[in-house]
Amino acid sequence: MTEQDTDWIGLMIGNSRLHWGYFRGQTLLACLDTPHLREPPSNEFLQQIFPKLLTNKCNCELVVASVVPSQKELWANYDNLRIITLKDIPLLDLYPTFGIDRALAVLGAGKKYGFPCLVIDAGTALTFTGVDGDKKLVGGAILPGLKVQLASLRERTAALPEVSLSERLPQMWAKETAEGIRSGIIYTILAGIEKFSREWLNLYPESGIILTGGDGDLIRDYWQEKAIKSLLVDETIIFQGIAAVKGISSGLIDKGEPI
Ligand SMILES: Nc1ncnc2c1ncn2[C@@H]1O[C@H](COP(=O)(O)OP(=O)(O)OP(=O)(O)O)[C@@H](O)[C@H]1O
Ligand SMILES: CC(C)(CO)[C@@H](O)C(=O)NCCC(=O)O
């Protein structure tokens, strides 16, 4: 078997949940999300995640990137494990505490859509990450994600309830508490996305802007209702990033080559 047709699994450990990708060589065959683990995984665990693809009990390579150290440690005894760290990422000017999920997402987005590239990751945290045409990190920003914003109002006030989000845009000028919370959070997030996107396009007019993360679809739907320029949603860029790192280490992709 060559590297091109070997099966392996990529795992991105996020702050809310686990993001799994099943690969054959560089091709992503399937992806899904699961909750965090509460204990070290059993031998059959990976088969349960991908029952149709992993039919016989195999210890296929598991390539892990994590922003949650305690979750990563649960895999310490898996015998075919590879951990991706910032050193593996073929991007320039990364700073030491930069999130590996941000690095992989922008690497994957750049690989698929070209550099320069701006990634907006609407996960537990909402992040903006911009990389220029020389694959240098320009920088970015971090704010609380939608769920975290909603939960923090409930937790830090006496009167505010936790509200759920509707599929449609809320009334901007609300006359009711729940709708007021929805309005405040959604319209300021959309305004922030608009501001960062505009500033980025002033610097790099040809750049793609890719939206990803657990709330990516919801934000895209809100955005489309406002009928501004469409935003491209891609849930797989993080796996494109993992595959790029794996490809470099197995010699399929040259580190100096355009990815
Ligand atoms: N089944 C689900 N479980 C948890 N969060 C979900 C689910 N479906 C959608 N979401 C949304 O996804 C968001 C979390 O995004 P995501 O799963 O990308 O976060 P994460 O695990 O921290 O990953 P990342 O590190 O990429 O941000 C939450 O704000 C939530 O609204
Ligand atoms: C910002 C998050 C939480 C987004 O998942 C993650 O990328 C992270 O923990 N980053 C470390 C800090 C930074 O990226 O500057």
Ligand SMILES: [K+]
């Ligand atoms: K996160």
